[in-house]
Every structure is written in structure tokens, then in C-alpha cells.
Amino acid sequence: MLRIHFTAADLLDVRFADDPAPLVELELAVAMLQRRDTDPGFVRWRRGLAASGALAATAALRELVPPTGAGPFFLDPIAPDLDQGLELVRRSTNTLVRSELERICGAGLAVTPLLKHLADQDQQAWRYLSDTLRSAYGAVIGTAWPQLRAGFDADLRWRGQVQRQEGLRGMLAGLHPGSRWRGCTLEIPVAKELDFQLRGEGLLLLPSASWTGRPLVGSYPDGPTVLVYAALTPLPYLTQTDPAPGADPDDPVAVLLGRTRAAVLRLTLREPTTSQLAAALGVGLASASEHARALRRAGLVSTARTGRSVRHSCTQLGHRLLAAPTAVVQS
Incomplete structure (x- = not known):
């Protein structure tokens, strides 16, 4: 707890x-790329990065960031601009760097030559880290910003x-x-x-x-x-290019939920089963279930078992979102 x-x-x-933090997003993306308990959208996203060669840009960062996302504090300052964030990384005190490297290694990460050089304030290692952060950001996060x-x-x-x-x-x-x-x-x-x-x-x-x-x-x-x-x-659904069946490309709720999950939320007004959701969306059962689970986590959908089927229904909170999208999503 x-x-x-x-x-x-x-x-x-x-x-x-006030703003998303580029290096926080990058660090957590590196963590997600190492996890195997992610939803289908992240699985497809990882495969796409691997196919394009972008995944290779994160190799060095995986030495510093575990799948738990609890990487060293000096790696992900809360800065709204990439250049400002990189400057804060370069200005990290040796005391902070050493204590954070000890923490992540104590939690199970291997002590690699890169970590040793960073702890020793080797300037070449720090330039390499800065260049790696910039290139990894461009490959993984930048185009989707x-x-x-x-x-x-x-x-x-x-x-x-x-x-x-x-x-x-x-x-x-x-x-x-x-x-x-x-x-x-x-x-x-x-x-x-x-x-x-x-x-x-x-x-x-x-x-x-x-x-x-x-x-x-x-x-x-x-x-x-x-x-x-x-x-x-999640990021993979913000950047998806294939619209859900019947999705309105100008739907403001899709800005908040992604087009597929906006379509799922509307379908739950009919209290469909998981199989009916999958058929309507043209996706597999696992994917339909994951979309429903994500909306349930947000309090927008409730799920109940009736016999051998699982039915999904829109909650009061979900109804309010659908009834007043412009008030919620648009400024």
C-alpha cells in the first residue's frame, strides 16, 4: 500500500x-518498453519502434531505468522544455548522482561501466548521456509530442x-x-x-x-x-492512425480517450458483452477487454458478469462525459 x-x-x-515534462515521459517510456504486462497498444508500439530501429536509441537508458519506472531523479527533472531538462541533468550534483545510482543498483539494476563513469563524473560519459537522452527523445517521444x-x-x-x-x-x-x-x-x-x-x-x-x-x-x-x-x-492510442469503426474524426471526446476508447465508451451505452465489443470494433477479445478495463479504471464504465458473459455499461460519470464533451475536452 x-x-x-x-x-x-x-x-x-x-x-x-502546467506542462508535460519531456524527460519524465522519456524515462517512463523506456520503462514501459521493458515491461511485458502492458496492453495491446503498447505491444504494437514497441514492435513498431523495433521495426523502425528507434528502439535501439534507448539501449543505454535501459541501464539506468528499470521496468518499475523508478529511475534516478537526476535523469528526469520536471522541466517543460527538453533543452532546459538536459541542462538540469548536466548540473546534477555528484552527491545526488551517487546516491541515486546506489539506490537503483540496490533495487536490482546491474552496475555497468556507464554507471561507474557517471558516478566518477567522467565528462565523456556525461556528454554521452546527454546525447543519448536527446536522440532517444527524438526517436521515441518527439514525433508524438x-x-x-x-x-x-x-x-x-x-x-x-x-x-x-x-x-x-x-x-x-x-x-x-x-x-x-x-x-x-x-x-x-x-x-x-x-x-x-x-x-x-x-x-x-x-x-x-x-x-x-x-x-x-x-x-x-x-x-x-x-x-x-x-x-x-496512453501514448499509443493518442498516436493511432486507424480510426475505430464509425468514429467521428472531429469527436472531442477522442482527444481525451483516443478514438477507439471513445467508440468503446459510446458502445457501452448498449451494455454490450466483451464479444460484442470486439465484433463492433473489429479487434480481438483481449484488446476489447483491455479497452473496457482502462475505461473502468477511470470510472467511466462498470462491468458485471451475467451467466457466462461479461457486460459493460456506461457509468453516470461516463454519461456526463458523453453529454458535455465540449465543456470537458475543449478550452
Whole structure:
């Protein structure tokens, strides 16, 4: 269980990041590329990067970033611009670098020559790291940045809508399925036992389209405590080029959910089974189930078993999204 302990001052200082952070997105994308428990969209995305040769650009970064996404803090500063982020990486103190490298190696990453050279402040190794970050960003994230930015903005507007209707506590609990409040402590179900005391310094919320894992919390040196959570629409669905059957290319809900998941949400108005969803979308059962599961995590769809079938229905929150898309998705 991840427990985030809020004071009254912390609750008054919960805020969203103004912009997505390029190096955070890159680090989490590198983590996702190593995972095997991802949805079909990420599997296809990884295959596409491998086929184009772009996957090779992340090889060195996989020495620093584990599949858990908990890479070293000096690698992913919260900076809205790539050049600014790279400058912050280059200015990392040796104390921070050594402590973070010890942490990730203690968590299971191998001690490689690159890590040793970075710890020793070898200038050639640091230039190599900077060049690698830039090239990997261009290969994996850069071409998709406009769609990622649009998804980020749409996610923030949607969370604002949820907060207006359900309050701050309801919005925070809705960032990850199964989360709940116990007094002033937000409990998020994860495999490890983790506790974070905010101590009046507030919390910065950062949605990531490159990540579908559990929320990640960390306190940056001389910076805020950040909660990174999975955005409603993962990157592969923001950049998909094949529209769902019957999808409206100008549908504003698709900006938030992706075209396929917007189509899924509308189909759940008819309470279809998973097989009916798959047939309507022209996809496999596993893919249809994953789309429904993602919408269920967001509170937009509920699922119930009736006999040997599983039926999916649109929730009240899903109805509100479909009924007022321009208010939620467009500025």
C-alpha cells in the first residue's frame, strides 16, 4: 500500500503541473518498453519502434531505468522544455548522482561501466548521456509530442471536471483504481509498503501518457513532491492512425480517450458483452477487454458478469462525459 499523508496545508497546495515534462515521459517510456504486462497498444508500439530501429536509441537508458519506472531523479527533472531538462541533468550534483545510482543498483539494476563513469563524473560519459537522452527523445517521444500535449491538456480538464463534481478528495482517489481515504491519508493499492509525509509542502500532480503502471511518488531535491499517474489515454492510442469503426474524426471526446476508447465508451451505452465489443470494433477479445478495463479504471464504465458473459455499461460519470464533451475536452 502506498500511503500519502496530507496535512491541511498540503490539501490547500495540491496542484497540477502546467506542462508535460519531456524527460519524465522519456524515462517512463523506456520503462514501459521493458515491461511485458502492458496492453495491446503498447505491444504494437514497441514492435513498431523495433521495426523502425528507434528502439535501439534507448539501449543505454535501459541501464539506468528499470521496468518499475523508478529511475534516478537526476535523469528526469520536471522541466517543460527538453533543452532546459538536459541542462538540469548536466548540473546534477555528484552527491545526488551517487546516491541515486546506489539506490537503483540496490533495487536490482546491474552496475555497468556507464554507471561507474557517471558516478566518477567522467565528462565523456556525461556528454554521452546527454546525447543519448536527446536522440532517444527524438526517436521515441518527439514525433508524438503534439498528440501527447493534447492528451495532457485534455486529462487536466477532465480531472478538473471530476474535482468540481466530486471534490478534491474524490478526484485524488480517482487517479488510480482502488484508492481510498483513511482520515487525511490517501491509500493507493500497490505491491510495496510505502509512506510519504508531505509535511505542508503540498503535492504536484503530473499525468503521463507514457505510463500505465502504479502511481509514482518522489521528492525532488530542492523541488516539489510529485505524484506521477497514468493519464487516461496512453501514448499509443493518442498516436493511432486507424480510426475505430464509425468514429467521428472531429469527436472531442477522442482527444481525451483516443478514438477507439471513445467508440468503446459510446458502445457501452448498449451494455454490450466483451464479444460484442470486439465484433463492433473489429479487434480481438483481449484488446476489447483491455479497452473496457482502462475505461473502468477511470470510472467511466462498470462491468458485471451475467451467466457466462461479461457486460459493460456506461457509468453516470461516463454519461456526463458523453453529454458535455465540449465543456470537458475543449478550452
